[in-house]
Amino acid sequence: MIDDHKICFIYCANNDHILLESIRSVTASYLPGGYKTENRIIKNASGIAKAYNDGMYSSNAKFKIYLHQDIIINNPNFLKELLILFLKYPKLGLLGVSGPKLMPLSGYWPHAPVCYGKFLWGEPGAAVPLAWNEVTADYEPVQAVDGIAMITQYDLPWRDDIFKGWHFYDISQSFEFIKAGYDVGVPRQSSPWFLHRQHEVSMAGYEPEQQLFLAHYGYLIQFNAC
Numbered sequence: 001m002i003d004d005h006k007i008c009f010i011y012c013a014n015n016d017h018i019l020l021e022s023i024r025s026v027t028a029s030y031l032p033g034g035y036k037t038e039n040r041i042i043k044n045a046s047g048i049a050k051a052y053n054d055g056m057y058s059s060n061a062k063f064k065i066y067l068h069q070d071i072i073i074n075n076p077n078f079l080k081e082l083l084i085l086f087l088k089y090p091k092l093g094l095l096g097v098s099g100p101k102l103m104p105l106s107g108y109w110p111h112a113p114v115c116y117g118k119f120l121w122g123e124p125g126a127a128v129p130l131a132w133n134e135v136t137a138d139y140e141p142v143q144a145v146d147g148i149a150m151i152t153q154y155d156l157p158w159r160d161d162i163f164k165g166w167h168f169y170d171i172s173q174s175f176e177f178i179k180a181g182y183d184v185g186v187p188r189q190s191s192p193w194f195l196h197r198q199h200e201v202s203m204a205g206y207e208p209e210q211q212l213f214l215a216h217y218g219y220l221i222q223f224n225a226c
Contacts, residue, residue: 001060002060002061002062003060003061003062004062005034005035005036005062006035006036006037006038006059006060006061006062006063007031007035007036007037007038007061007063007064007065007079008037008038008039008040008055008059008061008063008064008065009023009026009037009038009039009040009065009067010039010040010042010052010055010056010059010064010065010066010067011039011040011041011042011055011066011067011068011069012042012045012048012051012052012055012068012069013041013042013043013069014043014044014069015069015070018069018070018197019041019069021072022067022069022070022071022072022073023039025072025073026039026073028073028076029073029076029077029078029079030076030077030079030080031079032079032080032083035079035083038059038061040054040055040058040059042054042055046164047160047163047164047165047166047169048147048163048165048166048169049158049159049160049162049163049164049169049172049173050158050160050164052066052158052169053157053158053160056155056157056158062153063082063083063086063151063152063153064151064152064155065149065150065151066147066149066150066151066152067148067149068147068148068149068196070196070197071148071149071194071195071196071197072124072194072195072197073193073194073195074119074120074191074192074193074194074195075189075190075191075192075193075194077190078189078193078194081187081189081190081193082095082151082187085138085139085185085187086153088138089138089139089183091181091182091183092139092153092182092183092185093152093153093154093156093177093180093182093183093184094145094150094151094152094173094174094177094182094183094184094185095139095145095150095151095152095184095185095186095187096117096142096145096146096147096148096149096150096151096170096174096184096185096186097117097118097119097145097146097148097149097186097187097189097192097193097194098115098116098117098118098119098130098132098145098146098148098186099115099116099117099142099143099144099145099146099174099184099186100112100114100115100116100142100143100144101114101115101116101140101142101143102114102143102221103143103144103171103221104221105218105221106210107168107171107210107213107214107217107218107221108210109144109146109171114133115132115133115142116132116133116134116135116140116142116186117131117132117135117145117146117186117189118130118131118132118134118189118192119148119149119192119193119194119195119196120192120194120195120196121195121196121198122195122197122198123197123198124195124197127195129192134188135186135187135188135189136188137188138187138188139183139185139186139187139188140185140186140188141183141184141185142174142184142185142186143174143175143178143184143221144170144171144174144175144184145170145174145184145185145186146170147169147170148194148196149193149194150170150173152177154177154180154182156173156176156177156180157176158172158173159172159173159176159216162212162216163209163212163213165204165205165209166204166205167205167206167209167210168209168210168212168213171213171217172213172216172217175217175220178220179220
């Protein structure tokens with residue numbers, strides 16, 4: 001049975017030191033009364049969609065927060081802010097902190113001309129803000145959110161039947177929520193919720209998964225994308 005007062009943090013991890021720093025920042029965050037948290041840490045994963053499915057199916061928490069292991073909580077009130085949003089807007093299925101209003105035809109969201117959101121980038125104490133358009137409503141409906149942090153109040157299977165590696169799991173899941181009739185949104189943040197530690201991003205396998213994404217979801221962006 002789904003526990004609507006439980007929040008589960010789900011990580012796909014391969015670095016215990018970095019992961020521990022993220023978990024410490026989660027533990028230091030304010031937890032609204034009546035709620036509890038748990039962690040699911042998936043190691044030695046063959047791909048991130050498969051890892052997130054394993055974490056999702058292992059928890060009965062209504063609210064699930066899929067975090068990269070190198071994310072540090074910057075705003076200690078972010079749990080309160082996201083719960084207010086989800087409880088106020090039942091149609092809001094998926095939140096992220098950055099994303100495009102409409103996907104570009106390439107499927108590479110940073111190339112979209114209109115994007116929303118913000119987060120900090122770098123090391124604690126020396127991070128700089130990365131910011132796009134400011135969200136002025138409670139949240140801005142977007143077509144996709146970036147995978148550094150994906151927060152849900154409903155469970156939908158991650159498409160590990162299509163995406164076996166480390167790319168496009170986030171964009172495909174965004175489209176799955178939209179196909180299911182939910183909103184995907186970027187919240188108004190009183191201050192950036194997350195700090196993303198600086199690291200080298202591997203693009204290995206990107207192009208094959210980009211082609212898979214376009215083959216399976218291109219029809220959803222071809223008429224309204226830029």
